Amino acid sequence: xxxxxxxxxxxxxxxxxxxxxxxxxxxxxxxxxxxxxxxxxxxxxxxxxxxxxxxxxxxxxxxxxxxxxxxxxxxxxxxxxxxxxxxxxxxxxxxxxxxxxxxxxxxxxxxxxxxxxxxxxxxxxxxxxxxxxxxxxxxxxxxxxxxxxxxxxxxxxxxxxxxxxxxxxxxxxxxxxxxxxxxxxxxxxxxxxxxxxxxxxxxxxxxxxxxxxxxxxxxxxxxxxxxxxxxxx
Amino acid sequence: xxxxxxxxxxxxxxxxxxxxxxxxxxxxxxxxxxxxxxxxxxxxxxxxxxxxxxxxxxxxxxxxxxxxxxxxxxxxxxxxxxxxxxxxxxxxxxxxxxxxxxxxxxxxxxxxxxxxxxxxxxxxxxxxxxxxxxxxxxxxxxxxxxxxxxxxxxxxxxxxxxxxxxxxxxxxxxxxxxxxxxxxxxxxxxxxxxxxxxxxxxxxxxxxxxxxxxxxxxxxxxxxxxxxxxxxxxxxxxxxxxxxxxxxx
Numbered sequence: 001x002x003x004x005x006x007x008x009x010x011x012x013x014x015x016x017x018x019x020x021x022x023x024x025x026x027x028x029x030x031x032x033x034x035x036x037x038x039x040x041x042x043x044x045x046x047x048x049x050x051x052x053x054x055x056x057x058x059x060x061x062x063x064x065x066x067x068x069x070x071x072x073x074x075x076x077x078x079x080x081x082x083x084x085x086x087x088x089x090x091x092x093x094x095x096x097x098x099x100x101x102x103x104x105x106x107x108x109x110x111x112x113x114x115x116x117x118x119x120x121x122x123x124x125x126x127x128x129x130x131x132x133x134x135x136x137x138x139x140x141x142x143x144x145x146x147x148x149x150x151x152x153x154x155x156x157x158x159x160x161x162x163x164x165x166x167x168x169x170x171x172x173x174x175x176x177x178x179x180x181x182x183x184x185x186x187x188x189x190x191x192x193x194x195x196x197x198x199x200x201x202x203x204x205x206x207x208x209x210x211x212x213x214x215x216x217x218x219x220x221x222x223x224x225x226x227x228x229x230x231x232x233x
Numbered sequence: 234x235x236x237x238x239x240x241x242x243x244x245x246x247x248x249x250x251x252x253x254x255x256x257x258x259x260x261x262x263x264x265x266x267x268x269x270x271x272x273x274x275x276x277x278x279x280x281x282x283x284x285x286x287x288x289x290x291x292x293x294x295x296x297x298x299x300x301x302x303x304x305x306x307x308x309x310x311x312x313x314x315x316x317x318x319x320x321x322x323x324x325x326x327x328x329x330x331x332x333x334x335x336x337x338x339x340x341x342x343x344x345x346x347x348x349x350x351x352x353x354x355x356x357x358x359x360x361x362x363x364x365x366x367x368x369x370x371x372x373x374x375x376x377x378x379x380x381x382x383x384x385x386x387x388x389x390x391x392x393x394x395x396x397x398x399x400x401x402x403x404x405x406x407x408x409x410x411x412x413x414x415x416x417x418x419x420x421x422x423x424x425x426x427x428x429x430x431x432x433x434x435x436x437x438x439x440x441x442x443x444x445x446x447x448x449x450x451x452x453x454x455x456x457x458x459x460x461x462x463x464x465x466x467x468x469x470x471x472x473x474x475x476x477x478x479x480x481x482x
Contacts, residue, residue, distance in 0.1 A: 069301075069407045173299035177411060187302075197306075198310035205303075209298055212298075
C-alpha cells in the first residue's frame with residue numbers, strides 16, 4: 001500500500017509547513033489590500049464623480065463574472081505589464097515584481113471587487129439621519145468615517161467579510177497553477193515525488209481546514225466586539 | 234491583438250469541444266450535486282445522529298478546503314488508491330476510473346452538493362412548520378408531504394441562493410483543465426502552446442465566460458420571476474444588477 005505509507009510525511013513536513021506559512025502570509029497581505037480596495041471602491045461607487053463611479057462599476061462587474069482561475073492566470077501574466085505601462089505613462093521607470101508580490105496583488109484585486117459590493121451594501125444600510133447628524137456636528141469626512149460610518153457598517157458587513165476571507169484562503173491555491181510555490185504547490189510536489197498522493201493531499205487539506213476553522217474563532221471574536229453596543233436580540 | 238488563428242478549424246474544434254464539455258460538466262454535476270445536497274440537508278435536519286454528524290463533517294471539510302485540492306485529491310489520491318486494486322483493471326469501470334472527466338464530475342458534484350446542501354438546509358428550516366402539520370392533517374404521508382409541500386416551498390425560499398450556486402459552479406469549471414480535461418481553458422492553453430499567443434485565447438474565453446454567466450443569470454432571474462408563488466416585484470432588477478450577488482456571500 002504505497003498510498004498509506006507515511007515515512008515521506010516526516011521528510012516533507014518542513015516544506016509543507018513552510019508552504020502553509022506562505023499561504024497564510026499571502027492571505028493576510030492580500031486581505032489587507034483588498035479591504036483598502038473595497039473601501040475605496042465603495043466610496044467611489046457611492047459618492048465618487050461620474051467617471052470614477054463608472055470605472056468602479058466596470059471593475060466589480062467584470063471581476064465577478066469571470067472565473068477566478070482565469071482572472072488569476074490573466075492578471076498574473078498581464079498584471080506586471082499593465083503596471084509598467086501605467087508607471088511609464090506617469091513618467092516613472094519600470095519595476096520588477098517578484099512572484100509573491102504579483103500573487104498577492106492579483107488576489108487582492110479579485111477579492112477587492114467582492115468587498116467593494118459588501119461595503120457598498122453595508123454603508124447603504126446606515127440610516128441617512130446618522131450621517132446627517134454627524135455633518136450637523138461639524139465632523140470632518142475622516143472623523144465621520146471613523147466615528148459613525150465604520151462602527152455602524154461593520155456589524156452588517158462582518159459576516160460577508162468572513163466569507164470573503166474564507167474564499168481568499170481557498171483561492172490562494174489557484175496561484176499554484178501559474179507555478180507559484182505555496183501550500184498546494186508544495187503538496188503537489190511532495191505527492192508526485194513520493195507517489196503518496198492520498199496522504200499528501202489529505203495533509204494539505206487538514207492544514208487548509210485548520211486555517212479556515214481557526215479564522216472562524218477570530219471572526220467570531222471580532223463580531224462580538226463590533227456588535228457589543230447592540231441591544232441583545 | 235491577433236485573432237487569425239480562429240480561422241483554423243483545428244483550434245475551433247478544440248474550443249467547441251471545450252465549450253460542450255463545460256456545459257456538460259455544469260449540467261451533470263449540477264443535477265447530481267442537487268441530489269447530494271438534498272441528502273446532506275435532510276440528514277442534518279431529521280437524520281439519525283451519526284448520519285447528521287457525517288453530513289455536517291462532509292460540509293465542513295468540503296467548504297473549508299480549496300476545490301483545486303479536492304480535484305487533485307480525487308483524481309490523483311483516490312485514483313491511485315483504486316489503481317492498486319488490480320481486480321478493477323478487468324472490469325468495465327476501469328476506463329471510467331482512468332478518465333479525468335469522471336473525477337471532474339465527482340469533485341464538482343461533491344463541492345456543489347456541500348454548498349447547495351447548506352443553502353437547502355437553511356431554506357428547508359425556513360418553511361413554516363404549520364404547513365407541514367397541515368399536510369399531515371390532510372392525510373399526506375411523510376414522503377408526500379416532503380415532495381409536495383416542504384421541498385417546493387423550500388426551493389422557492391432558497392431560489393436566489395440556488396441561482397448563485399449555479400453561477401459559481403459554472404465559474405469553477407476551468408479548474409478541470411489542471412487535470413487534463415478539455416474545457417475552454419484547456420483549449421486556450423493548447424492554442425497558446427502552438428501559436429505562442431498568450432493573451433488572445435485567454436481573452437476570448439474570458440469573453441465566452443462573461444457571456445455564459447450573463448445568460449445563466451438572465452435564465453435564473455426568469456425562473457425566479459415565474460416561479461409559482463413568487464411576487465414579481467422582488468426580482469425585477471436592471472441588467473447590471475443581474476451581475477451582482479454572484480458569489481457565496
